[in-house]
Amino acid sequence: MATVFSDPFDALLQFQQALDSFRTSGWLSSGPSARGAFPPINIFRNGDDLVAIAEVPGIQKSDLEIQVVGKTIRIAGSKGVGYGEQAALHRRERLAGRFDRAFTVPVEIDGNRVKAECRDGILAIYLPRAERDKPKTIAVD
Amino acid sequence: MAQSQSLEVQEKKELVSKDEKTVPARHYVPTTDIFETDDALTVVMELPGVEKDAIDVNVENDLLRVDARIDFGKYEGLEPLYTEYNIGHFARSFSLSNKIDQQQISAQLENGVLTLTLKKAQEAQPRRIAIG
Numbered sequence: 001m002a003t004v005f006s007d008p009f010d011a012l013l014q015f016q017q018a019l020d021s022f023r024t025s026g027w028l029s030s031g032p033s034a035r036g037a038f039p040p041i042n043i044f045r046n047g048d049d050l051v052a053i054a055e056v057p058g059i060q061k062s063d064l065e066i067q068v069v070g071k072t073i074r075i076a077g078s079k080g081v082g083y084g085e086q087a088a089l090h091r092r093e094r095l096a097g098r099f100d101r102a103f104t105v106p107v108e109i110d111g112n113r114v115k116a117e118c119r120d121g122i123l124a125i126y127l128p129r130a131e132r133d134k135p136k137t138i139a140v141d
Numbered sequence: 142m143a144q145s146q147s148l149e150v151q152e153k154k155e156l157v158s159k160d161e162k163t164v165p166a167r168h169y170v171p172t173t174d175i176f177e178t179d180d181a182l183t184v185v186m187e188l189p190g191v192e193k194d195a196i197d198v199n200v201e202n203d204l205l206r207v208d209a210r211i212d213f214g215k216y217e218g219l220e221p222l223y224t225e226y227n228i229g230h231f232a233r234s235f236s237l238s239n240k241i242d243q244q245q246i247s248a249q250l251e252n253g254v255l256t257l258t259l260k261k262a263q264e265a266q267p268r269r270i271a272i273g
Binding site: 037038039040041042043044045046050051055056057058059060079081083087088089090091092093094095096097098099118120121122 | 148149150151172173174175176177178182183185187188189190191192216218219220221222223224225226228250252253254
């Protein structure tokens, strides 16, 4: 590993950031839609249903935890960046760590029919709308 | 244990180049780790959403070029409601030193991460000299 300097302020900053990321996870709270930073999520509409797509490169399916409660979806896990010990680092741009993020959607979803797929570093969560919340189309005479 | 950055969202950097790409969509610069061991140089790139047959790895004139394409067809029929990141193709190139054996490059794609192993040429590998 390249030369590492031990910086006490760095350790304190990391501790504070870890506390912040737990606080802003927003799980089970009725706050604004999305809290926490990683992973970046795009939400799409497909007819009446919603699809949430997140970029999770380098994360195995077994490192991901997805939970649904009411209208809130929580994505948690850890991302690792591994390299051998004898390696000399030329460039390091990828980040690693734990993440825990929750977002709330404004419509009722059917928790029993939520499906998640993770492929090629993309996590797609299909959020079908709850039957009781589907809008009724009204014909105009 | 210092010098480790915490996990955060890295905004995609758009590719700025003098030449235009033939494909009209946006191109981004993938985050890359490069590290070197005794016998090889390893380049690890994050290419989320890219499939194996959509990647082009090319070595020519000491230049390593990686071009990766996203399949926008998957997003057909989806209307964006809330977006936090951009979606586009990826491209990045590195100039290699002559230490690399350009015939022996292996690549692996797993979970959207491309690992390129570039073996060093025979002469460039460190040799232990025994003291008689």
